[in-house]
Amino acid sequence: MSIVITGNPGVGKHTVAEKIAHRLGLPIIDINKIAKESGLFEENKDVNDIDTEKLKKILVGKISDNFLIVGHLAPYVLDKSQVKIVIVLRRSPYDLITVYKNRKYSDKKIKDNTGSEILGIIAHDAINRFEEKTVQIDMTGKTIEENEENVISIISTNKRNENVDWLDLVTKNNDLQKFFSD
Numbered sequence: 001m002s003i004v005i006t007g008n009p010g011v012g013k014h015t016v017a018e019k020i021a022h023r024l025g026l027p028i029i030d031i032n033k034i035a036k037e038s039g040l041f042e043e044n045k046d047v048n049d050i051d052t053e054k055l056k057k058i059l060v061g062k063i064s065d066n067f068l069i070v071g072h073l074a075p076y077v078l079d080k081s082q083v084k085i086v087i088v089l090r091r092s093p094y095d096l097i098t099v100y101k102n103r104k105y106s107d108k109k110i111k112d113n114t115g116s117e118i119l120g121i122i123a124h125d126a127i128n129r130f131e132e133k134t135v136q137i138d139m140t141g142k143t144i145e146e147n148e149e150n151v152i153s154i155i156s157t158n159k160r161n162e163n164v165d166w167l168d169l170v171t172k173n174n175d176l177q178k179f180f181s182d
């Protein structure tokens, strides 16, 4: 069964996954790459508009062994029986704004993605789908090496969920309008 690394765009999934894959000797399966190669991303459309049922079927044929599976779509295209553990990487929306601006995302795309992270949508959907196999970790303010060690430790000991509540932080900072207004 495979290990899954998921979370919103820009939280650091690929950065961590490459290091973990190397350490554990696991091949990486990149869900977005497979979706692209299968022609499931329509040009100029949001990545979430892809046909997840089709992608799910394509993945079944590829995930027969132990892999490190990476992608924000994991909760929508994988089943609990296919996975050993699902690690949801979380990152402060304040840090994500910087990542998205560097990527030249539009204002709408920045708000969509930071809003999704603040509300914890991927974490919520992962817990719904994978239940006790889901673990969240907060990447904020740690080095890439520290995050790598945290993920390795979670995989080997199989636990320690972190409580992440960006909504509380954003509300306390009086920034709800910054993230959620039109």
Ligand SMILES: Nc1ncnc2c1ncn2[C@@H]1O[C@H](COP(=O)(O)OP(=O)(O)OP(=O)(O)O)[C@@H](O)[C@H]1O
Residues within 6 Å of the ligand: 007, 008, 009, 010, 011, 012, 013, 014, 015, 016, 072, 099, 139, 142, 143, 144, 145, 147
């Ligand atoms: N611990 C960290 N501290 C600081 N920056 C980091 C850390 N981890 C990753 N980054 C940086 O954050 C950015 C996003 O990382 P990465 O591309 O791995 O995210 P991702 O979740 O795989 O994104 P996507 O799903 O869009 O491919 C990169 O510029 C990366 O160098």
